[in-house]
């Protein structure tokens with residue numbers, strides 16, 4: 074059994090190969106280079122190094138979002154096309170849960186954050202040991218999410234490359250309850266993605282689509298206009 | 305195999321020897337974009353992800369072929385909507401990698417031109433008129449893979465002008481077919497200017513014509529006059545058709561071509577098609593235009609162009625990316 078894991082849901086690129094529970098190779102970079110350009114060459118190169126042929130793969134794990142719209146689409150397009158071409162199962166995993174896995178073992182909650190501009194983020198809350206979701210992954214105003222999280226009265230570990238952008242606000246709202254993962258633990262790891270994928274049901278390859286957690290601006294405007302008309 | 309996702313069609317096709325369509329699948333998104341009055345890039349990208357493997361699978365199934373029977377995978381590399389292009393490009397890369405097939409990146413306009421080869425062998429020198437929602441270009445070809453753009457639009461593409469005029473006439477999106485239909489129902493066309501630009505130029509400009517139509521509508525509304533939409537549609541179309549036919553004709557004569565081909569969604573317009581056919585018949589220059597499904601965006605045309613590139617050994621690699629502003633360059 075060889076799993077290929079792909080996470081391009083935010084600025085970092087994370088890929089890995091795990092064979093029968095052993096991590097063969099894992100690569101993580103945060104160079105903010107276009108995933109469309111770099112993801113496939115990185116996968117090709119990594120598989121060459123590990124002497125794994127496309128036909129040797131038995132499972133594909135992919136971070137399904139939320140995150141950058143373009144980023145999650147690139148990962149999902151590559152993953153579903155590989156899985157369909159090779160006739161092997163595809164296992165999509167929440168990209169926030171992949172980040173949360175960086176804090177697994179924390180005695181409290183883990184909060185992965187991906188910035189979505191204008192004070193908003195793709196954000197979630199996971200139980201620190203089991204990694205069970207405490208709230209659904211969502212696109213939310215960071216401040217109001219933090220205020221609600223505070224009411225749970227538990228220590229929270231924040232992770233993700235974009236945590237730095239919101240650090241001041243987090244401390245202001247949560248004070249002592251706020252904990253931060255070290256910078257080395259803020260990037261998604263595709264090994265974590267694969268380990269989570271092993272407990273995830275495979276999805277119908279053709280119908281696998283990103284979990285955007287947010288409708289498009291055009292649809293939001295259209296809905297607003299429609300509401301205006303019916304009032 | 306060809307894959308095309310540059311705008312709002314997700315398409316895959318299998319073409320034999322660059323000339324014979326074995327299967328040609330197009331999933332159109334027009335219905336999803338209609339309510340917005342035009343293509344919304346983010347929505348187009350979302351649909352491409354939903355459709356891409358389904359469309360590729362259907363192309364193989366209809367052809368009753370297995371991937372290992374393919375020689376190469378060709379994909380539209382550009383130009384087009386960046387978010388849309390990169391779905392096709394990444395799917396093509398993953399498919400080519402999985403089956404260890406050569407990958408070829410095709411220019412969308414080269415694809416439109418090569419759509420003709422699926423019906424009729426190309427003869428050089430050749431003049432191609434590519435006219436669509438995104439393009440209005442006259443291209444001179446001395447041989448396969450040799451492209452010289454001798455004229456292009458300086459502002460709107462013809463199809464864009466059609467859509468904008470259609471909107472002012474309260475016609476639904478996409479507007480081209482509606483204007484074409486209305487124009488045929490009219491027998492007193494409004495006279496709008498013909499925009500020829502400076503003498504000898506093969507470039508086009510449609511924004512001035514579009515403004516004349518808008519002014520005409522505006523002035524009539526201010527005077528409280530009723531405007532017959534048929535007359536406006538016919539007047540607008542007459543102007544487009546006369547200029548496009550005139551410039552194409554002059555270029556064909558100046559370059560002494562053996563064949564003139566038209567391509568792109570607007571080439572399917574009945575008024576334009578008719579005018580070009582009559583004009584070239586008179587001059588006894590062979591003129592071809594592919595049937596509608598090969599005029600609009602499809603993947604068979606990408607496979608057809610990709611085959612010639614493949615034969616020339618022009619392969620891409622896993623670092624291929626969608627190139628929204630890709631220029632049309634020759635393959636030699």
Ligand SMILES: [Zn+2]
Nearest residue numbers: 412416436601
């Ligand atoms: Zn086109």
